[in-house]
Amino acid sequence: MALTSGTRLGPYEILAPVGAGGMGEVYRARDTRLGRDVAVKVLSTLLSSDPDLKLRFEREARAVSLLTHPNICCLYDIGSQDGTDFIVMEYLEGETLAVRLSAGPLPLPLSLKIGVEIADALDKAHREGIIHRDLKPGNIMLTKSGAKLMDFGLAKPFTSTLGGVTPAPIPSQDPPKMGASALTLPYAPSTEHGTIVGTLLYMAPESIQGRPADFRSDIFSFGCVLYEMISGRRAFNGESRLSIVAAILEKDPPPMASLQPLTPVALEHVVLSCLMKDPEERWQSARDLSRELKWISAGVGLTRAPESTPRHRGKLGERLAWAVAALCIALLTWLGVAYWRSIQSVETRHLHLSLLPPLSTSFVPYNFAISPDGRRLAFVAAAQDGGTTLWIRSLAAGAAQQLTGTEGALYPFWSPDSRQVGFFQASKLKSVDPSSGAVQILCDAPGGAGGAWNNRGAIIFAGSTSSGSISGISKVSASGGEPQLVIKGSESNASIFWPSALPDGDHFLYFIIGSSNSRRNQGIYVGSLSSQEPKLISSEIVGNTQFASSRLYYVRDRSLMAQPFDVKRLQTTGPPQAVSRQELEVAPVFAHAGFSISDDGVVVFQSATESVSRLSWFDRSGKGLEELPRTGYRDPALSRNDSLLAISSDDDHNGKHYIHIYDIARGTSTRVSDGGTEVFPVLSPDGKRVAYAGNDGRTSQYIDVAATDGSGKLERLAASDFLIPNDWSAGGRFLVFMNIQNGASELDILDLSNHSQTAYAPGTEAQFSPDGKWIAFSGQKAISGEDAEVYVGRFPGPGRRIQISNHGGAQARWSADGKELFYMTNDKKLMAVAMDMSHGEPVAGVPHVLFQTRISAARTVLFQYAVSRDGKRFLINSTPSTGAAPLTVLMK
Structure with missing residues (x-):
């Protein structure tokens, strides 16, 4: 029965009807208590008369009431008076998106904003833990104030587990629709009742199909x-319910660009991924989806889908024509006016594009290279099954070509004429x-750590010796042959990485990580193919460096820097300028x-x-179970009883990592470090302490220990x-x-009872x-990521090493009972080995594959x-199988 103005429902005084x-x-x-206007929905007799439905609604309403967000219509209260059940919500002034769409599609910027x-x-x-439905x-x-999501009447609470969500128990039949919106309009598509819950068109x-x-x-x-919103028509239409169902289950909607020609290609990709029939192929979180839309919004007007037949509709047609003309000018500038780009200062860079990976793949971090002519991109992408291959993409056409025979490729680099690509495999x-x-196979290159192709037909690359340490810089003919050592590593100049050719065909840049005996040797050097005497360019530059357009490019304090460089005098000639600020980081180790x-x-x-990975749970068959809700988490370590998870977390996605302790049972997270450079946590057996690595912004420097509850002071263990x-x-x-x-890499043992330190064995990831009697670890070659094997050795020793893996392995992990050992292969397969510990020393079974992973690492090193x-x-x-962070392209 309709309520009249002045009727009181508790403290709420009815003013006027809004809708039904x-x-x-x-x-x-x-609301007479708070003096604010609210929306009150009086529930139907059907709901109020069914005790089970009413109880369920109240439980779900309480869950929804916890959703405080500027773009969610707030649920304030739920009550009953004289047999009348009601809910109280935020009163919203405006119009529904349905009403707005009745006038046609929205402008693209508005669609992206909403x-x-x-x-x-x-x-x-x-x-x-709530889905809208x-x-x-x-x-x-x-x-x-913006768009507001309303009507959680069909919302279903989920049980949250470590940030993932699993369905709560579902009754044999869902209750009918229970509207909670501030306004239900008679001309909006109706919500279906009964076993199909929701609105059929969406x-x-x-x-x-009746699945949860x-x-x-x-x-x-x-x-x-x-x-x-974008196209002005529904994705799935039909003349009957049956034809609509058939369209949703079997058909794809027409490309949006065929309806709105200026639709960005990236946006078409985002929407297509949303509409995949298989849930596993869609975006796996709304957070990643939001980020993609923000990236597209930031670059809208730069990358558009090809326009077919133009539509001329007065001023709109004129605006479209101008937009197309602007696009053509941008592309001509991009591809044809190299001279103009070369004379502009770094600060005038203005064209900013986002490149998405091929459908159902993700970019492998640090594994891409732009061709010298700026027209094509070589990159390594991971498929849904975790396998990686090399791809080539034309920046102008946007098409990507997968190259067969390049499975497991690493660190691609181009020939000077932009016709060939070198890589390690x-x-x-x-x-x-x-x-x-x-x-073509050119030569052996174990532990390849970067290569460069000079204009004299030689390839320069960093590689490791058979013992696994970085040996220096070698050269080989681009047609193949026996490599020759050019720069040899030694005690005084430690690890050598990332050579980059200079245009004279003789000199090249490379990076040295200094040792403790000679920290002063760290920095960027110039080497020569005709001389053994390297020259230090800068001890302040940490990481890979590249020369282009008379400048050295490198990363400092998370910003990409460009510094003038004289290739004849082999020295910098001016201060550096920022090309892109606070957007990059240098990988650890x-x-x-x-x-x-x-x-x-x-x-x-x-x-x-924008992190490209996230922590996800899998069962032994490789089936995805759930994932932590945030990206930016890495370096997972579980406590012995599975109650705590230690992670390194980039909370604000600004490149600063802190150690967090996640209480799995309580669902709380505690930050226990404060330097912003903390990684690789490990929990003590009782779960009360966590040790982790920190650095001074240049190299890893120390191991600290903190209490997992965040109390007390940090303790420095080693530096x-x-x-x-x-x-x-x-x-x-x-x-x-x-x-x-x-x-x-040497494995050392720290005795915490007296802080004495002893060497154990060469190796990594121990x-x-x-029972504390054995240590599983990877051989020393794991630091280069190639040809390492997993071993088990007696602790504290002595005793022989027992080889566990037989075709390379890293990241060995014991099961809690010691009867199984797990490790990762170089191609990212998770392996399991049965361990019989009853004979005085371990007896290893035959390694077998559990499943192919998508573990986030160019090489499977470090847990x-x-x-x-x-x-x-x-x-x-x-x-992720889809939706990884894009690559950003900057052009003048």
Whole structure:
């Protein structure tokens, strides 16, 4: 029965009716206690008379009331008076998106703005364990303060587990629609009742088929809304319910560019990914989706889909014509006016593009190179199954070509004529001709750490000796042959990485990480193919450096810098200028930043502000279970009882990493470090302390220990060049850590009872067995990422080493009972080996593959996964199958 003005429902005084729907009436009311206007929905008799439905609604309403977000309509209260049940919400003034769309498509900037706001709202709901299940234009209100997501009447709470979500128990039949929006309009598409819950036109395939919905179902509905905002028509239409169902289950909507020719290609890709039939192929979080839309919004007007037949509609047609003309001018400037680019200062760079990876792949960090002519990009991409291959993409055409025979490729680099690409694969240096696809083996190159192709037909590369340490810089003919050592590593100049050719064909740049005996030797050097005497250019530059357009490019303090450089005098001639500020970081240990420069100054980089990986749980078959809600997490370490997770977290996506302790049972996170450079945490056996590595901004310097509850003071355990803690012994007395000096890694043992330090063995990534009598570790070659094997050695020794892996391995992890050992292969497969510990020394079984991972590492070194206590689940720092962070292109 309709309420009249002046009726009181508790403290709420009815002012006027607003609208009505099948589940109740909505009124504007006054909260007499707080003096504010609210929306009151009086629930239908159907809901109020069913005790089970009413109880469920109240429980879900309480969950929704916790959603505080600027783009979510707030639920204030729920109550009952004299048999009348009602809910109280934020009163919104504006119009629904459905009403706005009745006038046609929205301008692209407005569509992106609304899309970002609703994606952020969905992200908030999903992180709180709630899926909406009825996302549609009628449930989005456009207000002066922005878009508001409304009507959580069909919202389903999920049970949150370590930031992931798993469906709560589902009754045999869902309740009918329970509207909670401030306004339900009679001309908006109705919400279906009964077993199909939601609005058919925006419903995900799995919901139509009666399968449980999850947050990816919301993402499908969101894709339908995005499509409609941009194109002006619904993604799926039909003359009957049956034809609509058939369209959703079997058909793809027409490309948006065929309806709106200026639709950005990247936006088409985003919406297509939302509308994939299989939930596993969609965006896996609203947060990543929001970030993609923000990237597109920042560059809108620069990358557009090709225009077909132009539409002339008065002023609109004129504006479209001007937009197309502007696009053509931008492309001509990009591809044809190299001279203009070369004379501009660094600060005048203005064309900013985002490149997405091929569909269902993600970019492998640090593994891309722009061709010298600035026209093509070589990059390594990971497929959904974790396999990686080399691709070539034309920046002008946008098409990407996958090169067969390049599986597992690393660190691509171009020939000076931009016709061939060099790369490392399986301890070999190889080249490929993208036009023919022909791959050629040039020479052996174990532990390849960067290569460069000079204009005299020689390739210069960094490689390692058979012992695994970085040996220096070698050269080989571009047609192949026996490599010759040019720069030899020694005790005084430690590890050598990342050569880069200079234009005279003789000199090249390379980077040295100084040892503790000679820190002064660290920096960027110029070497020569005709002389053994290198020249120090700068001791302040840390990491890979490239020369282009009379400048040296490198990363300092997370900014890409360009500094004038005289190639004849081999010295800098002026102060550096920032090309891109606070967007890059230098990778730990390998001192490599993800950027590449063409000869005429086209810059490509991958931003550190948008992480490309996230921690995800998998079972022993490789099935994805759930993932932590945030990107920016890495270096996972579980406590012995699985109650705590230690991680290195880039919370603000600004390149600053802190150690966090996540309490799995309570769902809380505590930051325990404050330097912003902390990585590689390991938890003590009792879970009360965490050790981690920190650095001074140039190299890893120390190991600190903090209390996992955030109390007390930090304790400094050790300090040197590169120190990485690996594990605590079972009793907590010993800490094993990697001590990286002079290009090699040694495993050292720290006795915490007296702070004495002893060497254990050359190697990396060590972990004590559960009984503390053995240590599993990778051979020393693991520091170069190639040809390492996993061993088990007695602790404290002496005793022989027992080889566990047989075709390369790293990151060995014990099961909690010591009866199984896990490790990663070089091609990122997770392996398991049965261990019989009952014979005085371990007896290893035959290694077998559990599953192919997408572990986030160009090389599988340094722990990036953790094993649950029962050995049935694995938390892996994984690159996403789709939706990874794009590459950014900067041009003048």
